[in-house]
Amino acid sequence: MSLITFELNRPMDFIGLGRLCIDLNANEIHRPMEETRMFTKYVGGSPANITIAIARLGLKAGFIGRVSDDQHGRFITHYLEKEGIDTASVITDKSGSVTGLAFTEIKSPTDCSILMYRDNVADLKLEPGDVREDYIRQAKAIMISGTALAKSPSREAVFKAVDLARKHNVVVFFDIDYRPWTWTSRDETGIYCSLVAEKSDVILGGREEFDLLEAPFGPLQQDDRLTAERWFAHHAKIVLVKHGGDGSVAFTKDGQSFTGTTFPANVVKTFGAGDSFAGAFIYGLMNGWDIARSQQFGAASASIVVSSHSCSDAMPTAEQIQAVIDKHSSN
Numbered sequence: 378m379s380l381i382t383f384e385l386n387r388p389m390d391f392i393g394l395g396r397l398c399i400d401l402n403a404n405e406i407h408r409p410m411e412e413t414r415m416f417t418k419y420v421g422g423s424p425a426n427i428t429i430a431i432a433r434l435g436l437k438a439g440f441i442g443r444v445s446d447d448q449h450g451r452f453i454t455h456y457l458e459k460e461g462i463d464t465a466s467v468i469t470d471k472s473g474s475v476t477g478l479a480f481t482e483i484k485s486p487t488d489c490s491i492l493m494y495r496d497n498v499a500d501l502k503l504e505p506g507d508v509r510e511d512y513i514r515q516a517k518a519i520m521i522s523g524t525a526l527a528k529s530p531s532r533e534a535v536f537k538a539v540d541l542a543r544k545h546n547v548v549v550f551f552d553i554d555y556r557p558w559t560w561t562s563r564d565e566t567g568i569y570c571s572l573v574a575e576k577s578d579v580i581l582g583g584r585e586e587f588d589l590l591e592a593p594f595g596p597l598q599q600d601d602r603l604t605a606e607r608w609f610a611h612h613a614k615i616v617l618v619k620h621g622g623d624g625s626v627a628f629t630k631d632g633q634s635f636t637g638t639t640f641p642a643n644v645v646k647t648f649g650a651g652d653s654f655a656g657a658f659i660y661g662l663m664n665g666w667d668i669a670r671s672q673q674f675g676a677a678s679a680s681i682v683v684s685s686h687s688c689s690d691a692m693p694t695a696e697q698i699q700a701v702i703d704k705h706s707s708n
């Protein structure tokens with residue numbers, strides 16, 4: 378029997394919740410930001426990227442979020458619509474908020490960083506009233522981004538969404554997605570993200586992100602299995618710890634673990650790996666694949682995106698991902 382069960386008779390497969398932003402990725406790669414003058418604009422924000430990945434793979438996706446009432450907000454909404462993502466719960470914020478920006482610096486294939494501008498951002502203006510029970514109950518799964526917990530009223534909107542999802546058997550994915558720019562302290566991050574992790578079915582994060590959740594409550598486990606067991610004592614069925622170029626380890630509540638390897642890539646930049654991995658991994662689970670195959674699909678997708686300039690635009694189709702797997706299994 379499968380560890381997590383998706384309600385198959387629902388019209389929508391997946392809802393993303395949280396940040397709808399813009400990435401400005403340096404065109405002049407292998408240069409520090411101080412010397413970079415040209416950037417290309419893409420839709421960004423980790424939960425947006427994951428939802429776009431899932432839509433490209435052919436699932437029916439929607440999004441719950443707020444965008445700014447300006448050209449950038451309209452750019453994002455139009456892009457989601459072009460990708461076939463339902464925007465009925467993408468609300469235009471009228472409070473004078475702005476779109477969050479992520480400037481990416483690509484100094485080398487291994488030395489990349491992000492500079493975020495996140496004052497008065499529209500995504501954190503999401504209100505509990507924007508989260509509709511009838512919207513959530515028609516979906517099989519929802520993905521919560523931890524960054525949506527950084528401020529009220531978005532924080533309360535997340536708790537409402539998670540409770541409604543649990544009430545209607547909508548599988549809750551939680552991506553810790555730590556971005557320091559909008560939080561006031563690491564303790565605040567750890568405590569609020571832990572509260573949602575406790576209620577989630579599947580938790581995804583990097584080693585340092587899981588450390589952040591453990592830090593306010595005691596000594597760090599510093600061991601992926603012990604970390605996973607902490608969440609299995611709550612509601613989680615799958616805990617996946619991402620390890621960058623070293624792959625990932627997935628743990629399941631029934632005591633199994635799966636080590637995911639990586640695929641070779643002509644790395645342009647490292648960001649986008651986690652989002653493409655998550656989109657393809659979730660797609661695998663939603664197709665009823667086992668964890669190892671889903672992990673492999675995620676890793677192959679990530680190898681395509683780290684070899685590209687963008688995150689959202691570069692999200693591959695299922696055929697493109699399968700071609701990578703086939704190429705390497707025939708070698």
Ligand SMILES: Nc1ncnc2c1ncn2[C@@H]1O[C@H](COP(=O)(O)OP(=O)(O)O)[C@@H](O)[C@H]1O
Pocket residue numbers: 583619620621622623624625637638639640641642644647648649650651652654675676677679680683
């Ligand atoms: N340099 C790389 N080459 C190929 N695959 C990679 C590389 N970096 C990451 N990946 C793949 O992407 C997955 C997620 O990457 P990771 O960097 O841990 O996530 P995040 O971007 O959220 O920090 C990894 O488990 C691996 O499969």
Ligand SMILES: O=C(O)C[C@@H](O)[C@H](O)C(=O)COP(=O)(O)O
Pocket residue numbers: 396398400420421422423424426479491647648649650651652653688
């Ligand atoms: O999440 C953001 O606001 C920025 C993203 O769009 C960005 O491209 C990125 O950092 C991707 O995150 P990752 O997949 O966790 O590397």
